[in-house]
Amino acid sequence: MYSLRCNQCGEGFLSSYNLEAPICGRCLQKAKSLDSTVEHEKHCVSCGNTGVIYGKDYCYSCYFNFGKKK
Numbered sequence: 001m002y003s004l005r006c007n008q009c010g011e012g013f014l015s016s017y018n019l020e021a022p023i024c025g026r027c028l029q030k031a032k033s034l035d036s037t038v039e040h041e042k043h044c045v046s047c048g049n050t051g052v053i054y055g056k057d058y059c060y061s062c063y064f065n066f067g068k069k070k
């Protein structure tokens with residue numbers, strides 16, 4: 001088991017795979033509900049992380065934060 005940290009919400013979780021872009025189950029559900037795929041070769045224009053929402057220039061993390069009020 002690998003101890004990973006979700007690159008979306010920052011929460012720690014365990015996975016049997018050493019994921020390059022770890023994402024916890026909760027965020028995965030959120031991502032799936034968006035009905036989008038991730039372009040792993042693109043970089044987020046906001047945070048520079050790899051993996052952006054298909055057709056967008058932002059990763060899930062940044063994209064979701066845009067919709068939130070601080």
Ligand SMILES: [Zn+2]
Nearest residue numbers: 006009024027
């Ligand atoms: Zn997460």
Ligand SMILES: [Zn+2]
Nearest residue numbers: 044047059062
């Ligand atoms: Zn980002």
